[in-house]
Protein backbone atom coordinates (compact mmCIF):
# COMPACT_ATOMS: atom_id res chain seq x y z
CA UNK A 1 0.00 0.00 0.00
CA UNK A 2 1.23 3.47 -0.78
CA UNK A 3 1.56 6.01 2.01
CA UNK A 4 -1.53 7.78 0.72
CA UNK A 5 -3.58 4.55 0.72
CA UNK A 6 -2.36 3.89 4.26
CA UNK A 7 -3.64 7.24 5.44
CA UNK A 8 -7.00 6.75 3.77
CA UNK A 9 -7.35 3.22 5.20
CA UNK A 10 -6.55 4.58 8.67
CA UNK A 11 -9.05 7.38 8.24
CA UNK A 12 -11.67 4.88 7.01
CA UNK A 13 -11.10 2.79 10.15
CA UNK A 14 -11.49 5.86 12.38
CA UNK A 15 -14.70 6.88 10.63
CA UNK A 16 -16.07 3.33 10.90
CA UNK A 17 -15.23 3.15 14.59
CA UNK A 18 -17.06 6.43 15.14
CA UNK A 19 -20.18 5.08 13.44
CA UNK A 20 -20.14 1.43 14.54
CA UNK A 21 -23.53 1.80 16.19
CA UNK A 22 -24.99 3.23 13.01
CA UNK A 23 -25.20 0.70 10.19
CA UNK A 24 -24.89 2.07 6.67
CA UNK A 25 -24.32 5.70 6.00
CA UNK A 26 -23.48 8.03 8.85
CA UNK A 27 -26.70 9.91 9.69
CA UNK A 28 -24.91 13.24 9.38
CA UNK A 29 -23.36 12.51 6.01
CA UNK A 30 -24.92 14.46 3.12
CA UNK A 31 -24.72 14.14 -0.66
CA UNK A 32 -22.57 17.25 -0.72
CA UNK A 33 -19.85 15.83 1.55
CA UNK A 34 -16.61 15.21 -0.39
CA UNK A 35 -15.42 11.57 -0.64
CA UNK A 36 -13.19 10.30 2.16
CA UNK A 37 -9.82 10.60 0.32
CA UNK A 38 -10.43 14.37 0.10
CA UNK A 39 -10.02 14.49 3.90
CA UNK A 40 -6.40 13.36 3.79
CA UNK A 41 -5.02 16.45 5.50
CA UNK A 42 -1.94 16.58 3.30
CA UNK A 43 -4.10 17.19 0.25
CA UNK A 44 -4.96 20.50 -1.25
CA UNK A 45 -7.48 21.18 -3.92
CA UNK A 46 -10.94 21.40 -2.41
CA UNK A 47 -13.28 23.43 -4.57
CA UNK A 48 -14.68 26.64 -3.16
CA UNK A 49 -18.11 24.94 -2.96
CA UNK A 50 -16.72 22.01 -0.98
CA UNK A 51 -14.91 24.39 1.34
CA UNK A 52 -18.04 26.40 1.99
CA UNK A 53 -20.11 23.29 2.53
CA UNK A 54 -17.55 21.77 4.91
CA UNK A 55 -17.35 24.90 7.05
CA UNK A 56 -20.92 24.37 8.25
CA UNK A 57 -21.34 20.57 7.85
CA UNK A 58 -21.10 18.59 11.13
CA UNK A 59 -20.07 15.40 9.28
CA UNK A 60 -17.26 17.13 7.39
CA UNK A 61 -16.05 18.90 10.53
CA UNK A 62 -15.94 15.61 12.45
CA UNK A 63 -14.11 13.91 9.61
CA UNK A 64 -11.54 16.73 9.42
CA UNK A 65 -11.01 16.30 13.17
CA UNK A 66 -10.46 12.55 12.66
CA UNK A 67 -7.92 13.23 9.90
CA UNK A 68 -6.03 15.45 12.36
CA UNK A 69 -5.60 12.45 14.64
CA UNK A 70 -3.43 11.00 11.87
CA UNK A 71 -1.58 14.24 11.05
CA UNK A 72 -2.09 17.40 13.13
CA UNK A 73 -3.11 20.67 11.46
CA UNK A 74 -0.09 22.56 10.17
CA UNK A 75 1.37 25.68 11.77
CA UNK A 76 -0.43 28.24 9.54
CA UNK A 77 -3.77 26.50 10.23
CA UNK A 78 -3.15 26.64 13.97
CA UNK A 79 -2.10 30.29 13.69
CA UNK A 80 -5.17 31.17 11.63
CA UNK A 81 -7.40 29.52 14.20
CA UNK A 82 -5.67 31.14 17.16
CA UNK A 83 -5.77 34.62 15.64
CA UNK A 84 -9.47 34.42 14.65
CA UNK A 85 -11.29 31.34 16.05
CA UNK A 86 -14.72 32.54 14.92
CA UNK A 87 -13.62 33.18 11.35
CA UNK A 88 -11.69 29.91 10.98
CA UNK A 89 -13.41 27.63 8.42
CA UNK A 90 -12.74 24.42 10.39
CA UNK A 91 -13.65 25.93 13.76
CA UNK A 92 -15.67 22.92 14.96
CA UNK A 93 -13.00 20.46 13.84
CA UNK A 94 -10.30 22.45 15.63
CA UNK A 95 -12.39 22.55 18.80
CA UNK A 96 -12.73 18.75 18.65
CA UNK A 97 -8.99 18.34 18.04
CA UNK A 98 -7.82 20.62 20.83
CA UNK A 99 -10.54 19.94 23.40
CA UNK A 100 -12.16 16.53 22.86
CA UNK A 101 -8.96 14.91 21.56
CA UNK A 102 -6.89 17.16 23.86
CA UNK A 103 -3.97 17.20 21.43
CA UNK A 104 -0.88 17.82 23.54
CA UNK A 105 1.31 18.29 20.47
CA UNK A 106 -0.67 21.25 19.15
CA UNK A 107 -1.04 22.67 22.63
CA UNK A 108 2.76 22.62 23.15
CA UNK A 109 3.55 23.89 19.64
CA UNK A 110 1.21 26.84 20.17
CA UNK A 111 3.35 27.86 23.16
CA UNK A 112 6.46 28.21 21.01
CA UNK A 113 7.97 31.54 20.19
CA UNK A 114 8.02 30.52 16.53
CA UNK A 115 4.24 30.14 16.69
CA UNK A 116 3.84 33.58 18.22
CA UNK A 117 5.85 35.00 15.31
CA UNK A 118 3.37 33.38 12.93
CA UNK A 119 0.51 35.12 14.71
CA UNK A 120 2.33 38.43 14.29
CA UNK A 121 2.81 37.63 10.62
CA UNK A 122 -0.91 36.90 10.25
CA UNK A 123 -1.71 40.30 11.72
CA UNK A 124 0.37 41.78 8.90
CA UNK A 125 -1.45 39.54 6.37
CA UNK A 126 -4.77 40.86 7.63
CA UNK A 127 -3.45 44.42 7.35
CA UNK A 128 -2.54 43.71 3.72
CA UNK A 129 1.21 44.12 4.37
CA UNK A 130 2.22 40.47 3.95
CA UNK A 131 1.00 37.53 1.92
CA UNK A 132 -0.42 34.30 3.33
CA UNK A 133 1.51 32.30 0.73
CA UNK A 134 4.82 33.63 2.07
CA UNK A 135 3.88 32.48 5.56
CA UNK A 136 3.03 29.01 4.21
CA UNK A 137 6.39 28.74 2.45
CA UNK A 138 8.28 29.77 5.60
CA UNK A 139 6.24 27.43 7.78
CA UNK A 140 7.10 24.53 5.47
CA UNK A 141 10.73 25.07 6.47
CA UNK A 142 10.05 24.67 10.21
CA UNK A 143 10.77 21.18 11.61
CA UNK A 144 8.50 19.96 14.41
CA UNK A 145 9.09 16.82 16.48
CA UNK A 146 6.80 15.57 19.18
CA UNK A 147 7.06 12.96 21.90
CA UNK A 148 3.81 12.01 23.60
CA UNK A 149 3.48 11.53 27.31
CA UNK A 150 3.84 7.81 27.95
CA UNK A 151 0.67 5.85 28.53
CA UNK A 152 0.32 3.56 31.58
CA UNK A 153 0.88 0.62 29.28
CA UNK A 154 4.38 1.72 28.35
CA UNK A 155 5.41 3.06 31.71
CA UNK A 156 8.58 1.61 33.13
CA UNK A 157 11.93 0.92 31.53
CA UNK A 158 11.83 0.72 27.75
CA UNK A 159 13.59 2.11 24.72
CA UNK A 160 15.65 5.27 25.24
CA UNK A 161 13.75 8.46 24.52
CA UNK A 162 13.81 9.68 20.93
CA UNK A 163 11.76 12.37 19.18
CA UNK A 164 12.34 13.15 15.53
CA UNK A 165 10.60 15.36 13.02
CA UNK A 166 11.22 16.87 9.60
CA UNK A 167 10.04 20.09 8.04
CA UNK A 168 7.27 19.79 5.49
CA UNK A 169 9.66 20.72 2.66
CA UNK A 170 12.07 18.00 3.81
CA UNK A 171 15.00 20.42 4.21
CA UNK A 172 15.46 20.27 7.97
CA UNK A 173 15.28 17.42 10.47
CA UNK A 174 15.50 17.72 14.23
CA UNK A 175 16.05 14.86 16.69
CA UNK A 176 16.19 14.80 20.47
CA UNK A 177 17.80 11.67 21.87
CA UNK A 178 18.42 10.34 25.32
CA UNK A 179 22.00 9.20 25.84
CA UNK A 180 21.53 6.71 28.64
CA UNK A 181 25.29 6.29 29.15
CA UNK A 182 25.92 9.95 29.99
CA UNK A 183 22.37 10.58 31.24
CA UNK A 184 22.07 13.60 28.96
CA UNK A 185 19.90 14.68 26.06
CA UNK A 186 21.52 15.11 22.68
CA UNK A 187 19.99 17.45 20.13
CA UNK A 188 20.80 16.76 16.47
CA UNK A 189 19.89 19.00 13.54
CA UNK A 190 20.38 17.81 9.97
CA UNK A 191 19.91 19.21 6.50
CA UNK A 192 20.28 17.21 3.31
CA UNK A 193 21.78 20.29 1.68
CA UNK A 194 25.53 20.84 2.13
CA UNK A 195 25.06 24.50 1.30
CA UNK A 196 23.45 24.96 4.71
CA UNK A 197 26.80 24.38 6.47
CA UNK A 198 27.59 27.44 8.59
CA UNK A 199 23.93 28.31 9.10
CA UNK A 200 22.40 28.47 12.55
CA UNK A 201 19.22 26.67 13.56
CA UNK A 202 17.22 27.90 16.55
CA UNK A 203 15.56 25.07 18.42
CA UNK A 204 12.84 25.38 21.05
CA UNK A 205 12.08 22.53 23.43
CA UNK A 206 8.67 22.88 25.01
CA UNK A 207 7.45 20.64 27.81
CA UNK A 208 4.42 20.99 30.04
CA UNK A 209 6.27 23.18 32.50
CA UNK A 210 9.26 24.59 30.63
CA UNK A 211 10.59 26.06 27.43
CA UNK A 212 14.26 26.03 26.46
CA UNK A 213 15.92 27.62 23.46
CA UNK A 214 19.15 26.30 21.95
CA UNK A 215 21.14 27.29 18.86
CA UNK A 216 22.93 24.72 16.73
CA UNK A 217 25.42 25.60 13.98
CA UNK A 218 25.54 23.18 11.07
CA UNK A 219 28.84 21.77 9.80
CA UNK A 220 29.64 20.34 6.36
CA UNK A 221 29.04 16.58 6.18
CA UNK A 222 29.97 16.14 2.53
CA UNK A 223 27.62 13.79 0.71
CA UNK A 224 25.43 13.59 3.82
CA UNK A 225 24.60 17.28 3.64
CA UNK A 226 25.12 19.33 6.79
CA UNK A 227 24.43 18.71 10.45
CA UNK A 228 25.16 19.85 13.98
CA UNK A 229 24.61 18.61 17.52
CA UNK A 230 24.40 19.97 21.04
CA UNK A 231 24.54 18.07 24.29
CA UNK A 232 22.06 19.37 26.83
CA UNK A 233 22.40 19.34 30.58
CA UNK A 234 22.11 16.29 32.73
CA UNK A 235 18.70 14.62 32.74
CA UNK A 236 17.53 15.56 36.18
CA UNK A 237 15.45 18.29 37.70
CA UNK A 238 13.58 20.35 35.13
CA UNK A 239 14.74 18.31 32.13
CA UNK A 240 12.86 15.27 33.43
CA UNK A 241 9.70 17.06 32.42
CA UNK A 242 10.59 16.29 28.77
CA UNK A 243 9.63 12.64 29.36
CA UNK A 244 6.05 13.72 30.12
CA UNK A 245 5.63 14.94 26.57
CA UNK A 246 7.46 17.61 24.60
CA UNK A 247 7.46 19.41 21.29
CA UNK A 248 10.63 20.46 19.50
CA UNK A 249 10.40 23.32 17.01
CA UNK A 250 13.42 24.09 14.82
CA UNK A 251 13.77 27.00 12.39
CA UNK A 252 16.53 28.73 10.43
CA UNK A 253 17.89 31.68 12.37
CA UNK A 254 18.45 33.82 9.29
CA UNK A 255 14.94 33.27 7.93
CA UNK A 256 13.98 36.61 9.30
CA UNK A 257 10.19 36.78 9.63
CA UNK A 258 9.83 33.70 11.81
CA UNK A 259 13.06 34.16 13.70
CA UNK A 260 13.76 37.86 14.18
CA UNK A 261 13.41 39.27 17.66
Ligand SMILES: [Zn+2]
Nearest residue numbers: 033057059060
Ligand atom coordinates in the same frame (compact mmCIF):
# COMPACT_ATOMS: atom_id res chain seq x y z
ZN1 LIG B 1 -20.34 17.49 4.68
Ligand SMILES: [Zn+2]
Nearest residue numbers: 072103105106
Ligand atom coordinates in the same frame (compact mmCIF):
# COMPACT_ATOMS: atom_id res chain seq x y z
ZN1 LIG C 1 -2.63 18.23 17.13
